[in-house]
Amino acid sequence: MHLSNSNIKAIAFDADDTLWRNEDIFIHAQDEFINLLLPYHDEAYIRAHLGEVQIKNLEHFGYGIKGFTLSMIETAIELTEGRISGNEIHEIIQLAKCMLASPVDLLPNIERVLSQLKGKYRLLVITKGDLLDQESKLSRSGIADYFDDIEIVSDKTSDAYLQILQRHQISAENFLMIGNSLKSDVLPVLDLGAQALHVPYHSTWDHEKVTDDTLLRYPQLEALSDIDQLISWLNSSTRENRQAV
Amino acid sequence: MHLSNSNIKAIAFDADDTLWRNEDIFIHAQDEFINLLLPYHDEAYIRAHLGEVQIKNLEHFGYGIKGFTLSMIETAIELTEGRISGNEIHEIIQLAKCMLASPVDLLPNIERVLSQLKGKYRLLVITKGDLLDQESKLSRSGIADYFDDIEIVSDKTSDAYLQILQRHQISAENFLMIGNSLKSDVLPVLDLGAQALHVPYHSTWDHEKVTDDTLLRYPQLEALSDIDQLISWLNSSTRENRQAV
Numbered sequence A, B: 001m002h003l004s005n006s007n008i009k010a011i012a013f014d015a016d017d018t019l020w021r022n023e024d025i026f027i028h029a030q031d032e033f034i035n036l037l038l039p040y041h042d043e044a045y046i047r048a049h050l051g052e053v054q055i056k057n058l059e060h061f062g063y064g065i066k067g068f069t070l071s072m073i074e075t076a077i078e079l080t081e082g083r084i085s086g087n088e089i090h091e092i093i094q095l096a097k098c099m100l101a102s103p104v105d106l107l108p109n110i111e112r113v114l115s116q117l118k119g120k121y122r123l124l125v126i127t128k129g130d131l132l133d134q135e136s137k138l139s140r141s142g143i144a145d146y147f148d149d150i151e152i153v154s155d156k157t158s159d160a161y162l163q164i165l166q167r168h169q170i171s172a173e174n175f176l177m178i179g180n181s182l183k184s185d186v187l188p189v190l191d192l193g194a195q196a197l198h199v200p201y202h203s204t205w206d207h208e209k210v211t212d213d214t215l216l217r218y219p220q221l222e223a224l225s226d227i228d229q230l231i232s233w234l235n236s237s238t239r240e241n242r243q244a245v
Helices: A022-037 A043-061 A065-079 A086-101 A110-117 A131-141 A158-167 A184-188 A227-235 B022-036 B045-063 B063-077 B088-100 B110-117 B129-139 B158-167 B181-189 B227-235
Strands: A012-013 A124-126 A149-155 A175-179 A195-198 B009-013 B122-128 B149-153 B177-180 B195-199
Touching: A022 A043, A022 A065, A022 A086, A043 A065, A043 B088, A043 B158, A065 A086, A065 B063, A065 B088, A065 B181, A086 B045, A110 A227, A124 A158, A131 B122, A149 A158, A158 A184, A175 B227, A184 A195, A184 B063, A227 B149, B009 B195, B022 B045, B022 B063, B022 B088, B110 B227, B122 B158, B129 B149, B149 B158, B177 B181, B181 B195
Parallel strands: A012 A124, A012 A175, A124 A149, A175 A195, B009 B122, B009 B177, B122 B149, B177 B195
Antiparallel strands: none
């Protein structure tokens, strides 16, 4: 792998679990959902079935809290063979509204990192999920002004990244993507000949997981908060076989 | 009102009920929903309550089928005081999946209109709703290639239009928006000093309705399918007090 970081002119950040905590909100909601269904089934079975329904529904509902909520409701009905009560389903809808209103909890040091990069690089956010929810989080985050462009996409495929680069007239060789998901933030970007840095989050949704073997093969930053590490990576010139910084 | 149509370089179209039928899908789903709840309440009461829940939930869920479905479920629970069965709620989720999979039914003559404008004007789609659903409809419509840019926004405010014009470096004086909703497609665009043409659809969601008095004050095209009418409007030079073409 031949990387010349000094070429980088535009840096894009994933949002959920890269700029702010997000998976925790889903994990908490899932725990509440499991509590609701414990009178009917054991935890492992509920968790596995919800995961299946979620994946199956991605093609209909896409990513985001609204689709997740419809999947929770569908799971609850299926696992209780329709015996779940209206009031219990109402609790699931309330759970969705709580998720949507959760405070945006920035990861450590994010503002310091962005303020050091601002002006030196063109800064973007590229995130997937529900449009209104992502816009609302960005607006509530207080960091929207650091970014030159915001892109909310339905899925992070190579083609989606290519369209964004073309729209903003950014060459792949000048582009770096930073995010917590190898599947969404790293692999499709490397496919285009651009660069990507993986910043793992402490928990990853199963659907976004790749094997440990794959994990080790790509440039990784331990934490986005370590700006010195990032700056040193950005300033380094061509280096062979970079695995991590 | 002083309009010089010859300045127009970019034409943006709303999608739902302007390029293809959409409200009919919601009306059909709503009828099915009302049938489901008729054992509990009368039609007018169900309809009114669903409308209220929908408007109240817009701030949480935004526009689109997923939010509408969550509102139907919430309404069903409230109107039955939780007595609605899981199986009945499952029918509502199935209704959502049917809505999302509905064929895209283009309005008459749309392809002919687009093919005559293509090359002479920069053509855009500006639509609101769920990202994945709008992308999917555009892709299934078969007309995506006529457009230079697609913009899916969470709400059609003047500010949202301004951001789009700035992003694409289009001056307000060179911009024309065409759509079926005075509230979303016409008024916010005229506010920016750009031009807008209202093409009424046979049915409008209450939330998008304005008074008849407002309706009559803005440039209106009877049907988008009448390309001669549109071309004559586009080619006409400055004209005072244009009300309709």
